[in-house]
Amino acid sequence: MMQTLTGPCFVISLTVFVVGMLVRAVWYVRGLDWRLERVAYAYHKDRSIPGALVSIGKWLVPGGTQGWRTQPVAAIAFFLLHFGAVLIPLFLLGHTVLLEHHLGISLPALPQGLADLLCIASITGLILIGVRRFTSPVLQQLNTRQDWFVLVLTFLPFFTGFMARLDIGAYDTWMLLHVLTGELFLVLAPFTKLAHIVLFFMSRAQLGMDFAIKRGGDSRGGAYPW
Numbered sequence: 001m002m003q004t005l006t007g008p009c010f011v012i013s014l015t016v017f018v019v020g021m022l023v024r025a026v027w028y029v030r031g032l033d034w035r036l037e038r039v040a041y042a043y044h045k046d047r048s049i050p051g052a053l054v055s056i057g058k059w060l061v062p063g064g065t066q067g068w069r070t071q072p073v074a075a076i077a078f079f080l081l082h083f084g085a086v087l088i089p090l091f092l093l094g095h096t097v098l099l100e101h102h103l104g105i106s107l108p109a110l111p112q113g114l115a116d117l118l119c120i121a122s123i124t125g126l127i128l129i130g131v132r133r134f135t136s137p138v139l140q141q142l143n144t145r146q147d148w149f150v151l152v153l154t155f156l157p158f159f160t161g162f163m164a165r166l167d168i169g170a171y172d173t174w175m176l177l178h179v180l181t182g183e184l185f186l187v188l189a190p191f192t193k194l195a196h197i198v199l200f201f202m203s204r205a206q207l208g209m210d211f212a213i214k215r216g217g218d219s220r221g222g223a224y225p226w
């Protein structure tokens with residue numbers, strides 16, 4: 001069973017993840033208004049490209065935007081989660097071995113101690129984000145079932161991976177649960193809010209280009225008259 005899960009099932013779930021994310025990105029671009037958006041961004045490249053890069057860059061830095069600064073506790077929780085969420089799936093030794101075996105891609109591996117720290121930080125971040133969703137009066141109004149589902153879907157591979165890593169009993173069971181929940185995560189990510197792994201970059205780039213060309217851009221001798 002483990003061989004099937006780490007063999008064909010792994011390849012299938014990774015393919016669904018990659019193709020699904022690419023489709024979401026293409027849909028995003030096709031959803032833009034061709035005249036007001038696609039043509040404007042392509043025509044004013046001198047403004048659109050720097051605008052996109054600044055907007056993405058600022059959101060990737062803790063405290064880089066007003067949005068992060070006005071909610072420092074939430075920002076800490078999100079960054080605690082994301083350092084591990086981005087680095088562990090790609091650079092954990094157990095994962096790089098699989099990627100090399102199936103795809104021939106050889107990535108550097110994180111030192112085990114650092115991987116453990118990142119994993120603990122991610123689990124802490126997820127719990128804090130959950131507590132915030134539960135306690136904040138504003139979020140209590142906005143929470144949907146999908147919000148909770150996405151938190152649990154992300155929590156499971158982290159928790160089961162860490163339990164396997166601790167190796168305090170039932171290693172095979174934790175590992176089986178880890179691979180199952182990891183593959184579930186990969187297959188469902190493109191169909192949920194987790195598509196933000198790609199769409200974050202698309203929407204930040206779009207807003208950055210918009211502000212550089214149209215809105216704030218106007219005060220700098222704007223390309224458009226409005």
Ligand code: HEM
Pocket residue numbers: 078082085086129133147150151154196197200
């Ligand atoms: C470079 C890639 C990524 C970027 C730039 C990114 C960015 C973000 C941003 C901006 C938020 C929303 C913060 C807010 O609501 O104000 C968020 C939320 C979240 N992200 Fe990511 N993310 C990335 C990758 C990932 C990955 C790989 C995972 C999972 C392994 C993940 C899991 C989550 C979760 C669970 C939430 C919280 C959703 C909630 O509010 O309940 N992200 N991310």
Ligand code: HEM
Pocket residue numbers: 006010013085088089092094095098115116117119157158159161162164165178179181182183185186
């Ligand atoms: C898709 C199939 C996956 C496979 C076959 C797999 C395989 C592995 C292996 C072999 C380990 C090492 C366990 C040990 O130390 O003995 C591991 C650990 C781990 N994996 Fe995965 N994994 C998968 C998906 C994921 C995903 C999607 C995530 C997160 C979004 C994830 C997060 C983790 C974490 C947090 C650990 C423990 C890190 C630590 O060493 O502290 N895995 N995984």
